[in-house]
Every structure is written in C-alpha cells, then in structure tokens.
Amino acid sequence: MLKRKWMFGLVLVLIGSMFLAVGCPDPEVEPDPDPDPDEIVLTVAAGAVGIELELTHDLAEMYMDENPDVIVEVIDTPDSATERLSLYLSFFEAQSPEVDIYQIDVIWPGDLAEHFIDLYEYGADEVVDDHFPAIVENNTVDGRLIGIPWFTDAGLLYYRTDLLEEYDLEVPETWDELEEAAQIIQEGERVDNPDFWGYVWQGDAYEGLTTNALEWIDSNDGGTIVSPEGVITINNQNAIDIVNQAAGWVGTISPDGVTTFAEEDARAIWHTGDAAFMRNWPYAFALSASEDSAVTDVFGVGPLPAGLAGTGSATLGGWQLAVSTYSEHPEEAADLALFMANYESQKHRAIEGTMIPTIMDLYEDPDVVEAHPWFEDLFDVFINAVARPSTATAPNYSAVSEAFFTAVHDVLTGEMTAEDAFEELELDIQDVTGLEIE
Amino acid sequence: MAVKNDGASSKKSFLPRKPNFSIPARREEKLALKLLLPTLLIIGIIAFYPLAHVFYTSFTDRIFAGREETNFIGFDNYRRLLSVHIATLDPVIDETTGEIVVDPETGEVVYERPIDILPREPIRFREVNQFTLFGTRYVVGATDRNFVLAFSNTFIFTVVSVFLELVLGLAIALVVNSKFRFRGPMRAAMLVPWAVITVVSARMWEWMLAPGRAGMFNAFFDWLGVVERPIAFLAISTFQLPAMIAVDVWKTTPFMALLLLAGLQTMPEDIFEAAEIDGASKVRQFFTITLPLLKPAIAVALVFRTLDALRVFDIFQVMLGQSQYSLASYNYFQLVANRNMGLASAIGVLIFFLIFIFAISYIRMLGVQRE
Numbered sequence: 001m002l003k004r005k006w007m008f009g010l011v012l013v014l015i016g017s018m019f020l021a022v023g024c025p026d027p028e029v030e031p032d033p034d035p036d037p038d039e040i041v042l043t044v045a046a047g048a049v050g051i052e053l054e055l056t057h058d059l060a061e062m063y064m065d066e067n068p069d070v071i072v073e074v075i076d077t078p079d080s081a082t083e084r085l086s087l088y089l090s091f092f093e094a095q096s097p098e099v100d101i102y103q104i105d106v107i108w109p110g111d112l113a114e115h116f117i118d119l120y121e122y123g124a125d126e127v128v129d130d131h132f133p134a135i136v137e138n139n140t141v142d143g144r145l146i147g148i149p150w151f152t153d154a155g156l157l158y159y160r161t162d163l164l165e166e167y168d169l170e171v172p173e174t175w176d177e178l179e180e181a182a183q184i185i186q187e188g189e190r191v192d193n194p195d196f197w198g199y200v201w202q203g204d205a206y207e208g209l210t211t212n213a214l215e216w217i218d219s220n221d222g223g224t225i226v227s228p229e230g231v232i233t234i235n236n237q238n239a240i241d242i243v244n245q246a247a248g249w250v251g252t253i254s255p256d257g258v259t260t261f262a263e264e265d266a267r268a269i270w271h272t273g274d275a276a277f278m279r280n281w282p283y284a285f286a287l288s289a290s291e292d293s294a295v296t297d298v299f300g301v302g303p304l305p306a307g308l309a310g311t312g313s314a315t316l317g318g319w320q321l322a323v324s325t326y327s328e329h330p331e332e333a334a335d336l337a338l339f340m341a342n343y344e345s346q347k348h349r350a351i352e353g354t355m356i357p358t359i360m361d362l363y364e365d366p367d368v369v370e371a372h373p374w375f376e377d378l379f380d381v382f383i384n385a386v387a388r389p390s391t392a393t394a395p396n397y398s399a400v401s402e403a404f405f406t407a408v409h410d411v412l413t414g415e416m417t418a419e420d421a422f423e424e425l426e427l428d429i430q431d432v433t434g435l436e437i438e
Numbered sequence: 439m440a441v442k443n444d445g446a447s448s449k450k451s452f453l454p455r456k457p458n459f460s461i462p463a464r465r466e467e468k469l470a471l472k473l474l475l476p477t478l479l480i481i482g483i484i485a486f487y488p489l490a491h492v493f494y495t496s497f498t499d500r501i502f503a504g505r506e507e508t509n510f511i512g513f514d515n516y517r518r519l520l521s522v523h524i525a526t527l528d529p530v531i532d533e534t535t536g537e538i539v540v541d542p543e544t545g546e547v548v549y550e551r552p553i554d555i556l557p558r559e560p561i562r563f564r565e566v567n568q569f570t571l572f573g574t575r576y577v578v579g580a581t582d583r584n585f586v587l588a589f590s591n592t593f594i595f596t597v598v599s600v601f602l603e604l605v606l607g608l609a610i611a612l613v614v615n616s617k618f619r620f621r622g623p624m625r626a627a628m629l630v631p632w633a634v635i636t637v638v639s640a641r642m643w644e645w646m647l648a649p650g651r652a653g654m655f656n657a658f659f660d661w662l663g664v665v666e667r668p669i670a671f672l673a674i675s676t677f678q679l680p681a682m683i684a685v686d687v688w689k690t691t692p693f694m695a696l697l698l699l700a701g702l703q704t705m706p707e708d709i710f711e712a713a714e715i716d717g718a719s720k721v722r723q724f725f726t727i728t729l730p731l732l733k734p735a736i737a738v739a740l741v742f743r744t745l746d747a748l749r750v751f752d753i754f755q756v757m758l759g760q761s762q763y764s765l766a767s768y769n770y771f772q773l774v775a776n777r778n779m780g781l782a783s784a785i786g787v788l789i790f791f792l793i794f795i796f797a798i799s800y801i802r803m804l805g806v807q808r809e
Binding site for chain 1: 501502503504505551553558561562564648649650651652667668669670672673674675759760761771774775776777
C-alpha cells in the first residue's frame with residue numbers, strides 16, 4: 001500500500017516536472033540577468049524584403065548612438081502582408097507589450113486603429129506637414145495619427161524604350177494608346193519570339209488586383225469603389241467600361257495566364273525581355289536595372305495611362321510606423337518611430353534601398369536626385385496616388401476588397417460581364433459595410 | 439472456498455461497482471484511475487478546453503484582436519453559413535410578342551436573373567449555381583456563397599482524391615510487394631513525393647501548371663498540338679479543382695501505398711500456396727484472399743487520408759489563394775483577413791462535425807470496432 005502511494009507520488013512529481021521544464025526558460029538563454037534599471041529595450045517589428053531589414057538595423061544603430069540608454073531590437077516579419085497581419089493580430093489579441101513599434105501597411109490604419117497610440121500626443125504635429133498629405137490623411141483615424149509615414153509605393157508603367165523607338169511609337173498616355181502600341185509591338189516581335197506579350201500586370205484574385213483595377217477605374221473617372229465619405233460608387237458606367245476593356249486584354253495583348261499573375265509573375269516575363277509594357281511597383285526598378293536583367297538599359301518608367309479622367313492614376317501603397325498601445329514605453333517608442341521616419345533616415349533608405357520617401361523635400365535633395373533621378377520625375381505620381389477605400393470601409397476593408405477583386409476576376413476570366421458583376425458587387429459591399437449606395 | 443468466491447465475483451462483475459466487488463480488483467481499478475488522472479488532465483487542457491472554447495466563440499460575434507464588447511448571438515453564425523435557398527427561374531417573356539426570349543447567339547432560352555429572384559431580407563442570398571431538372575430552371579442561392587463553394591470543393595476533393603489514391607496506392611503496393619530486383623531502392627524512391635514538404639510541392643506544381651510555354655503541361659499540350667492557346671489551369675474554375683486533386687494524388691499516393699504494403703506484408707505465404715494448389719487464379723486469389731485480409735489496413739488508410747483531406751489547407755492556400763477556398767483556407771481567411779473570429783469558429787465547429795461523421799461512418803462500415 002505504502003509502496004503504491006509512493007509510486008503514485010513519483011508519477012505526479014515526474015509529470016509536474018515536465019510542466020516545469022516547459023514553463024521555465026533555460027537560465028542560460030535569459031537575455032540580461034541584471035538589467036540596468038535606466039536602460040529601455042524597444043522592439044521594432046519590421047519587414048525583411050530585399051535589403052529592407054538591413055536598412056532598419058542601420059537606423060537602430062544610429063538611434064542607439066544618439067541615445068545610449070535605449071536598446072533597439074529589430075525583429076523581422078513575414079514577407080506576405082497577410083502573414084504579417086496574422087502575426088500582428090496574435091500580438092494584439094494577447095495585448096502583448098513585446099513589440100513596441102509595428103511597420104503597418106497603408107490599408108491597415110482604419111482596421112487596427114484601436115491598437116495604436118495617437119502620435120499627435122507625442123510631437124508628431126511638428127513634422128507631419130513635411131509628409132505627403134494624402135498618406136497623412138490615410139493614417140489619420142478620428143483625428144488620431146495612427147502611424148507616421150515611412151515609405152510610399154505607387155503603381156507605375158514600365159516601358160521598353162528600344163521597342164518604342166524601333167516601332168516609332170510614343171510612350172502611351174491613354175489606355176487606348178497602350179492597347180494599340182502593345183498590339184503593334186507584339187505582332188512585330190512575335191515573328192521571332194512566340195512568347196512575347198504586349199502588356200503584363202497583376203490579375204490574380206488577390207489584393208494586387210484591387211490595386212490594378214482601382215487604377216483603371218479611377219483613371220476612367222469611375223470613383224474609388226467606396227468614396228471617402230462612405231458612399232458605395234462602384235456600379236457606374238465608367239467603371240464598367242474600363243473593366244470590360246481590361247477583360248479584352250486577356251489573351252490578346254496580355255497572356256491568358258495574367259489572371260494568375262502577382263507582381264513577381266509579371267516581372268519574370270518583363271525581366272527576360274518578353275514584354276513591351278508592365279504595370280508594377282517601384283521595387284521592380286532596381287531589379288530591372290540589375291546586371292542579370294535582359295532590359296537593363298532599355299527601359300523607362302512613367303505614370304500609368306489615363307482614361308476619361310485625363311490623367312493616369314496610381315494606387316497608393318507603402319508602409320507606416322505605428323506605436324502599440326500595449327507598449328511599456330510609449331513615449332520613447334514614439335520618439336524612435338519619429339526618428340526612423342525623419343528626413344535623414346528616409347534619405348538613407350531612399351539612396352541605399354530605393355525606398356520611396358514620404359517627405360516632400362527629399363525629392364529635391366541633391367544627394368537623392370543624384371542617386372535616383374527618376375524619383376524627381378515621378379513626384380507627381382507619388383503625391384497624387386489614390387488611396388484604397390480602407391478607412392471609409394474600416395473595419396471591413398478586407399471583405400470589401402475580396403468582394404471587389406473576386407468580381408473583377410470573374411469579369412477578366414469571362415465568367416461574368418462587368419455590368420452583372422458590379423450590380424451584384426454593390427449589394428455585396430452594402431451587406432458587409434452597411435453603407436449607402438449612390 | 440476459493441472456487442466459490444471466484445464464481446460469485448465473476449457473476450457480479452457483469453454489474454460493475456457493486457459492494458461485493460472483489461477487493462483487489464477494486465483497488466486495481468482505483469489505481470488505474472489515479473494513474474489515468476494526469477493523462478486525462480493533460481487531454482483536458484490541450485484538447486477539450488480549446489475545443490470547448492471554439493464552440494463557445496462560435497456563438498458570439500467576437501472580433502479577432504478587437505477590443506469591442508463581444509456579444510452572444512446564438513446560432514446567427516451558423517445561420518449565415520448554412521442558409522441555402524432554391525428558387526425556380528422562369529423564362530423571360532417578351533412583352534410585345536408574348537413569346538419566350540431566346541438568346542440570338544447561343545439559341546438558348548433566356549431565364550430571369552437570379553439577382554432579382556433570390557430573397558434579400560433579412561440576409562441576402564447570392565447565386566451559387568443553376569441547374570435544370572425536368573425542364574425547369576432552378577437557382578441555388580446561399581447567404582455565404584464562399585462557404586457553400588468551399589464545402590463542395592472540399593467534399594469533391596476528398597471523395598475523388600481519396601478514391602484515386604486508394605486505387606493507385608493499392609496497385610503500387612501490390613507491385614512493390616512482389617519480388618523483383620532493386621525492390622529496396624524502388625520502395626524508397628516511391629516515397630519521394632510524400633517526403634517533399636507540401637508547400638514546396640504546391641509551388642512546384644504551380645510552375646508545372648504555369649499558363650505559358652514555361653509550364654510543363656502547356657508545353658506538352660503545345661507540342662502535341664491539342665490546344666490553340668495555353669490554358670491558365672489555376673485561373674479557370676473548371677480546372678482549379680482537378681489541379682488540386684492531381685497534386686494531392688501525386689503527393690499522398692505513396693503514403694497510401696506504404697500503409698497498404700504494411701498490410702500486405704503481414705499476410706502469411708502459405709494461404710496463397712494453398713490457393714495455388716487448389717487451382718485458384720491470381721485474380722480469384724486477390725478478391726477472395728488479399729482484399730478481405732487487407733480490409734483492416736484499408737480502413738486505417740482510408741480514415742487517415744479522409745480526415746486529412748477534409749482538413750486540406752496548404753495546397754489550396756498556396757496555389758489558389760483567395761480565388762477558390764477549401765473549408766480550412768476559408769476559415770483562415772475569415773479569421774486573419776476578416777478578423778471574424780466568431781464566424782471562423784463556427785466554420786471550425788462545422789469541420790469538426792464533418793470529420794466526426796466521416797470517422798463514425800468509416801468505423802461502422804468497415805467494422806473496425808470488432809478488432
């Protein structure tokens with residue numbers, strides 16, 4: 001009897017110790033057994049695409065040199081925006097103070113506002129006027145500045161200068177001109193190269209299609225799906241016409257597979273010299289200009305073509321820095337965030353990594369202009385970039401965007417006409433958001 | 439005395455927990471309970487608690503990582519997922535001539551538009567599908583179209599892929615079970631697709647299915663001259679599900695073959711020798727000896743594969759993203775992108791019940807419980 005009790009006890013102790021082993025961290029890996037009470041550790045969750053992470057580390061070093069009592073740690077996050085969001089959400093769900101500063105996508109401020117502090121309370125009002133007003137407006141939710149703009153992005157038209165010259169064509173300024181030029185070049189090039197296409201873009205059913213289609217529609221005076229005032233405007237003739245026109249490109253000037261293309265699929269075709277035009281973000285510039293590209297010295301970038309609106313549109317992309325409400329040092333974190341987005345920091349990132357600055361004066365900075373002359377040329381494109389309706393539809397932007405790109409994708413693959421798709425779409429968006437239809 | 443005592447206790451043992459229960463047996467039972475307690479505790483913490491939590495969340499409108507008040511909304515999430523409405527579509531009648539309108543291009547009768555027919559209150563029904571039965575045109579509407587499509591995708595995917603895997607896996611298992619040179623290397627080589635990480639193989643297939651001559655399939659069809667233009671397998675809805683099934687069959691047939699091979703190897707040689715002497719043909723031997731003896735192995739393999747296939751996530755997520763969902767990838771979309779934790783939990787619960795039904799019916803059908 002006694003023996004049995006003893007054994008039972010032993011089993012319990014064994015199991016208990018298993019829990020202990022899991023529960024306690026290994027003493028050897030404990031970061032700092034005796035932390036300096038004056039020292040503050042700030043953690044930044046940042047992107048790691050290309051040399052992005054390296055540049056963020058540079059800024060952390062610069063800040064630590066100026067502020068010896070602060071330790072800045074940078075953690076890298078997944079490349080895919082959805083994966084990154086899922087990681088952030090798990091921190092917010094746990095109200096974790098582990099991360100102080102988050103790098104957030106331009107479409108998130110509306111949805112995630114409650115998890116971030118108002119940077120206006122920490123001195124952002126002094127610097128905010130230096131940045132692009134459209135981005136500041138996008139990041140302002142109920143008068144609170146959720147994130148300080150860090151770098152921006154906008155859709156651009158990449159074109160082959162050698163082919164335009166060969167076929168005696170101008171850089172297209174309207175969608176009709178683009179169609180025509182793409183057709184002419186494609187027919188000519190097909191003689192030697194059966195894999196050549198006129199125009200490549202992003203047509204898969206994902207957020208990237210929302211950005212592409214918003215550019216078509218806005219450039220054709222068809223609104224921005226939901227207006228900034230919160231009225232559903234998508235079901236209008238201009239929007240229908242341009243999406244039907246784009247559906248006509250599939251299989252003619254664009255590959256049939258364009259409806260499965262994301263950024264890198266389009267760039268792969270462009271990179272090997274098999275396309276005359278491409279719609280893509282600025283990141284493709286550095287890669288297209290690199291040694292292994294077939295188009296190294298024979299391409300240019302410019303604004304996307306226009307429709308009825310008369311000027312082309314570029315969808316606003318880019319990332320902001322936001323400070324978590326759960327941070328234990330909000331004041332210091334806000335200071336670091338503002339430092340990382342200031343003139344000198346953005347300049348460093350612009351020159352070293354072609355991160356498009358959000359501070360207007362940088363486009364006239366001699367060092368930046370010398371390193372990347374095309375920044376200056378595209379200033380108008382960046383400053384006029386059109387925002388997706390993420391703030392007007394918050395917190396349902398994801399659902400709205402999904403409904404939108406699904407409808408456009410159905411039109412592109414020929415399963416529906418734009419008339420039917422958008423009639424249904426406006427009701428879908430109303431179901432999700434409860435907003436009024438125009 | 440001892441004999442009598444034994445008899446009494448064995449009689450009583452049909453009625454458990456009677457006071458006359460023999461003392462050593464009761465003690466043993468008590469000890470067993472004590473020893474089981476930690477296990478039950480751990481299962482409770484890691485399995486039942488999260489499960490109960492998901493059940494509870496599925497009845498709320500909880501937002502993932504939201505700070506709003508969570509409300510109890512009863513069966514609303516389930517109602518939204520499962521409401522289906524079937525309506526008839528009448529042919530459109532020309533107002534001036536009074537005749538049925540026919541599409542001049544296709545020559546087909548034009549029907550009313552589902553968007554005008556399907557109910558909009560209290561929640562709007564969206565068109566999922568149309569079909570014709572006995573000359574009447576019907577439309578199927580659902581309040582959550584994506585969920586209904588995800589359900590049918592997952593169901594078709596599971597049934598077709600598991601069936602193909604079973605047939606092919608059995609054939610492969612029979613081949614590698616016979617004696618031939620290089621049987622060892624052959625068995626190892628057979629397992630390669632199974633060993634490749636699913637996300638990697640999904641990417642690989644994505645490239646093979648690429649819509650251009652860079653894609654293996656399109657290059658092959660182009661060489662054969664059977665297609666005029668390259669096919670975008672992953673964009674056109676007709677090809678999406680077959681592509682998913684092909685990837686899964688390629689990947690998991692080896693696993694099926696492995697499980698069945700293990701079953702084949704336990705079979706004693708002498709039965710087959712006896713059958714041979716009695717003059718039974720190879721085919722007869724297969725159907726009367728091999729197959730019945732393999733039944734337990736098939737049952738195990740089917741349960742494993744079906745439950746896995748019902749939860750399919752990775753290949754849908756990697757290859758189709760948000761253009762077509764499986765139940766699990768739709769669940770992920772609702773949770774992460776839409777942050778709709780209540781609804782995502784309800785989807786999780788429905789997947790749980792679906793798997794439960796499959797598991798029970800397999801056990802019943804194949805008589806596993808008698809093992």
